[in-house]
Amino acid sequence: MTTTHHHAHHFASANDEFEAAKQGMWVFLVTEVLMFGGLFVAYGIFRGLYPDMFHEAHKFLAVNMGATNTLVLILSSITMVLAVTATQRGRRDRAVLFLVLTFLLAGCFLVVKYFEYAHKFHEGLLPGGYFVNQELKDPKAPLFFSLYFVMTGLHMVHVLVGMGLIAWLFRRTARGEFGPQYYTPVELVGFYWHFVDLVWIYLFPLLYLVG
Amino acid sequence: MHDYLTHTRGLRSWLTTLDHKRIGLMYLFTVLAFFLLGGVFALLIRLELFGPGRTIMDAATYNKIFTYHGAIMVFMVIIPAIPAAIGNFILPMMLGAKDVAFPRLNLASYYIFIAGALVASSALFLRGADTGWTFYTPYSIRTNTTATLVLAGAFIMGFSSILTGLNFIISIHKLRAPGLSWSRLPLFLWALYATSIIQVLATPVLAITLLLLVFERLFRIGIFDPAIGGDPVLFQHFFWFYSHPAVYIMILPAMGVISEVIPVFSRKPIFGYKAIAYSSFGIALVAFIVWGHHMFVSGQSELANFVFSLLTMFVAVPTGVKVFSWVATMYRGRIRFNAPMLYAFGFLQLFTIGGLTGVFLATLAINVHVTDTYFVVAHFHYVMVGGAIMALMAGLHYWFPKFWGRMYPEGPARVSFALLLAGFNLTFFPQFILGSQGMPRRYWDYLPEYTMLNRVSTAGSWFLAAGFVYAAVYLWRAMRAGEPAPANPWEANTLEWQTASPPPHDNFATAPVVTDWPYEYRDPLVPASASRSLP
Amino acid sequence: MFEKIFNGDLPLKGTQVAGSWDSLYNFLVWLSVFFFLLVVGGMVIFAMKYRADRQGAKAKYITGSHLLEAVWIAVPTVLLLIIFAWGYNVYRTMTHAPADAYEVRVIGKQWLWTFLYENGRTTVNDLYVPMNRPVKLIMTSEDVLHSFFVPNFRVKQDVVPGMYTSVWFEPTMPGKHRIFCAEYCGTSHSGMIGQVIALEAAQWKAWSAGKEIGPVPQAGLELTAAEKAHSGAAGAVLTLAERGAKVFAAKGCAACHSIDGSARPGPTLKGVFGHEVEFGDGGRALVDENYLRESIERPQARVVKGFQPIMPTFQGLVSETELSALLAYIKSLK
Structure with missing residues (x-):
């Protein structure tokens, strides 16, 4: 059962509508880049000011966990691509399977993140004024953890939003609302999800692998 | 035959509408309600400054009042006024489209705006906010007022602005009527396009900045707090990276309105169409690389000051191109003195002063003395009120027949225009002098030698208030019971006039086709339908 | 008349730089008057001359002129570059303190100025400086942003917590010059007012040596009777409460x-x-x-x-x- 999608009355054709939605998503991602861009600039400035502190502080992050998460997200990007292709080819079962896999990988990312955060909290490696760790002596070190939490936190919010969107896609795919004729939401959420992964691919070396 | 106003009825049909025209009007009334509120705060500020020392309120209250005035006028009035209110109504019609590209997103951005406005306004009922609309750190971190709510509100409203900009960009790309090539695009749309690009590129940076400041207050993250090694001047860089382009979010659409009004009421093609269109982009581009001119005395390096001052000078070039072109458009025209044109005259007078004093401020040495004084206050009011609000008034009168299918009365419109122009100059011109004499801004109390000019300014504010109240009264009456308006009362060529007033729900009975540029005004009049292939 | 309205009341010229500043400012005022008349005058003349209700009114079809556009791009560009260069030139003089400047440390806090001198003296809100000698202030803040602004000297510089900023001036006019705080700093922002007290050589010598000096008038003015009386002229002994005041x-x-x-x-x-x-x-x-x-x-x-x-x-x-x-x-x- 495939329901046919009717394009909105103010577009000349379904293809126009698809193109408009795609352009809109690209513009939206540009705004996302600029939003994270602000944080990257702040990171760059403070790293330029206090390079030694950054080097010292990064040792307190769990590289293995960060690396695991990088791998998890890259895998989830691949499953997302497979879900989009499956939808385009009208293979609903495969599409559902890959959406579920993507969702589970995102969940896996969050579980790892939870353990990381819990450990930081336990060690008192907290942002700014709440920093109480005794081992890390550099007086500016709280700044590193402010940046760490804000950057990874904002990224995590994006992961959560992505999971919500994937769940929504799953529901609509299961109902048979997408197919070779209409798959705009699947493709656009795919864009979004790759963007979320891409941000992490920058965050990981910047925070965990300070040279 | 139903028009968009009678298409469906009831409050619910408005609150859940996807019709860009209704959403535009909902923005308009929301913006005007906040304009009233911000205006009351402005009157209170002027009243307090009627004399030195305490006049009607203490210093702490005064600091909150000017914060409310600034935040409301910037975030809830001027930024959404022309793009979100008038733009929403007019943009799809000028394109010859049935709606914006994403109607549901459009309604969502209205409600996001409302949500943000409510969050910000809730501070009024708690401990208020006294940071100034600029939220400079570290004061904004330390103040024990409820500044967090205002920050959160501005953060939320930012998304509304981003989504509106996104919607407009895609609409202009994808929904132009057949034959409406880029080189035939009305200048109001060029201006909205440039504005949308700024909204989309600059607002996310403000969003992250405000978010960091909220975290600063809630979790003491220290990025902007020198007590933890942070940098308070970094906040200013982030803030102005958005807020300087935001100034052009306020003025570019205003320039777009003026570019439509002047040719229509001069019965002549716009002078230098391409130059005006490109200059909007020139301004939008330069907007992103001049933010540092707000910070000449902030402690940034001399090199930065050198570069920012030099770049800022180049804002004046495209701005000048527009101003000269508008005046040249009037040359050998057949000029009608309807209210939109009067407001365009008012715009030109006030904006010229605003622009010229901008050159004073861009000049490094001059800036050092007059920055953070009443000179700056006067300058940005000349640009933002004299420019943006005068153009808003021009636009409200120009498109009034299209909004309501009724005409506004010309006589009262002239009276209110005279009151506004006189009141404006009386209020703000003395502030240039106060500033050059050294009276700093955001002063609750001042030295006795500044009394005279402050009194003149306060008296001016009453004329200004009277002008706005009077305009509200006759416009409200005309909306309910004005003369019925024809489809195209001004004999204008842009597409929104080639359909009924008020327009039907789907804007056009038959999809329009464009065969010429919009400024083909020949005299004696060639009927619009002759130069356009319309049924 | 316009100049009088606009800047007839510019603050006193308390330094040499103030003079250069005023020249540039006046130039900009006159240039602005010219362009204002050009634009608004042109607008008014066209509006009158080409109004629709005149005899045989008929608009001419003109779409533009590349020559005119070139002119109104080129001329402002050149003028703006001149203004920029002039402004930068004066700015350099305003910001580059001579090496031999007399240094005073300044600490701003809500809502007063503290001045620390080489000789160990500390004053609040009154900054004592010698005339005709460059004075350089090295400033920081204890709490929030402030801005050190002396209108008579045409100088202003933000005072930022966690870093040092500096400003310099060479007073050429004796007496008291007002200091404002120009960066919003909270409740009593407008009350954070001090004064630069520029002293003649002899008085400066006395003050530096820690001696009492007589009353100093507002810059540009004579001592008022009240100031003379209040200071207990000729060394009259003040009551304890008067000293407290x-x-x-x-x-x-x-x-x-x-x-x-x-x-x-x-x-x-x-x-x-x-x-x-x-x-x-x-x-x-x-x-x-x-x-x-x-x-x-x-x-x-x-x-x-x-x-x-x-x-x-x-x-x-x-x-x-x-x-x-x-x-x-x-x-x-x-």
Whole structure:
């Protein structure tokens, strides 16, 4: 059962509508880049000011966990691509399977993140004024953890939003609302999800692998 | 035959509408309600400054009042006024489209705006906010007022602005009527396009900045707090990276309105169409690389000051191109003195002063003395009120027949225009002098030698208030019971006039086709339908 | 006439730089008048001449002129570059202090200025400097942003916590020049007013040596009768309360406390001595010497009901002698 999608009355054709939605998503991602861009600039400035502190502080992050998460997200990007292709080819079962896999990988990312955060909290490696760790002596070190939490936190919010969107896609795919004729939401959420992964691919070396 | 106003009825049909025209009007009334509120705060500020020392309120209250005035006028009035209110109504019609590209997103951005406005306004009922609309750190971190709510509100409203900009960009790309090539695009749309690009590129940076400041207050993250090694001047860089382009979010659409009004009421093609269109982009581009001119005395390096001052000078070039072109458009025209044109005259007078004093401020040495004084206050009011609000008034009168299918009365419109122009100059011109004499801004109390000019300014504010109240009264009456308006009362060529007033729900009975540029005004009049292939 | 309206009342020229500044400013004013007349004059003339109700009104079809456009791009560009260069030139003079400048350290805090001199003297709100000698201020803030602004010298510089900024000037006019805080800094921002006191050589020598100097007039003015009388001319002995009044003024107390019962951010001091006050936490106390001393040295300890705990500590900023004088003064405010 495939329901046919009717394009909105103010577009000349379904293809126009698809193109408009795609352009809109690209513009939206540009705004996302600029939003994270602000944080990257702040990171760059403070790293330029206090390079030694950054080097010292990064040792307190769990590289293995960060690396695991990088791998998890890259895998989830691949499953997302497979879900989009499956939808385009009208293979609903495969599409559902890959959406579920993507969702589970995102969940896996969050579980790892939870353990990381819990450990930081336990060690008192907290942002700014709440920093109480005794081992890390550099007086500016709280700044590193402010940046760490804000950057990874904002990224995590994006992961959560992505999971919500994937769940929504799953529901609509299961109902048979997408197919070779209409798959705009699947493709656009795919864009979004790759963007979320891409941000992490920058965050990981910047925070965990300070040279 | 139903028009968009009678298409469906009831409050619910408005609150859940996807019709860009209704959403535009909902923005308009929301913006005007906040304009009233911000205006009351402005009157209170002027009243307090009627004399030195305490006049009607203490210093702490005064600091909150000017914060409310600034935040409301910037975030809830001027930024959404022309793009979100008038733009929403007019943009799809000028394109010859049935709606914006994403109607549901459009309604969502209205409600996001409302949500943000409510969050910000809730501070009024708690401990208020006294940071100034600029939220400079570290004061904004330390103040024990409820500044967090205002920050959160501005953060939320930012998304509304981003989504509106996104919607407009895609609409202009994808929904132009057949034959409406880029080189035939009305200048109001060029201006909205440039504005949308700024909204989309600059607002996310403000969003992250405000978010960091909220975290600063809630979790003491220290990025902007020198007590933890942070940098308070970094906040200013982030803030102005958005807020300087935001100034052009306020003025570019205003320039777009003026570019439509002047040719229509001069019965002549716009002078230098391409130059005006490109200059909007020139301004939008330069907007992103001049933010540092707000910070000449902030402690940034001399090199930065050198570069920012030099770049800022180049804002004046495209701005000048527009101003000269508008005046040249009037040359050998057949000029009608309807209210939109009067407001365009008012715009030109006030904006010229605003622009010229901008050159004073861009000049490094001059800036050092007059920055953070009443000179700056006067300058940005000349640009933002004299420019943006005068153009808003021009636009409200120009498109009034299209909004309501009724005409506004010309006589009262002239009276209110005279009151506004006189009141404006009386209020703000003395502030240039106060500033050059050294009276700093955001002063609750001042030295006795500044009394005279402050009194003149306060008296001016009453004329200004009277002008706005009077305009509200006759416009409200005309909306309910004005003369019925024809489809195209001004004999204008842009597409929104080639359909009924008020327009039907789907804007056009038959999809329009464009065969010429919009400024083909020949005299004696060639009927619009002759130069356009319309049924 | 226009010039008179616009800048007939520019502040006094307290330095050489102020003169260069004024020339540039006047140039810009006249240039602006020219362009204003060009644009608005053109607009008015066209509006009158080509109005629709004139005889045989008919618009001419013109779409533009590349020549005109080239002119109004090129001419402003050249003018703007000249203005930029001129502005930068004056700015350099304003910001590059000579190497031999006399240095004073400045600390801004809500809502007063503290000045620390080479010879170890400290003053609040009154900055004593020699005339005709470059003075360089090295400034920082203890709390939030402030901005050091002397209109008579045409200089302004933000004062930023966590870093040093500097400003310099060479006073050429004796007397008191007003210092404003130009960066919004909270409740009493507009009360954060000090003065640069530019002294002639002899007076400066005396002041540097720690001696009392006579009254100094406002810049550009003669001493008023009141100032002469108030200072106890010819070395007349001041009462303790009169000395307290001077301390009160010099320490910037008036930014927050009135002496006539009017409302300011802090409680008025009129008639406060000997009366009972209620605190924010509900406690009460009689205002006596010890409570006042505590309020000056540890202001947050017991805050009067209805007021915010915003006063900074003055511990170490007032000597015992000054404190005694101050208390005598407050006691005298009936």
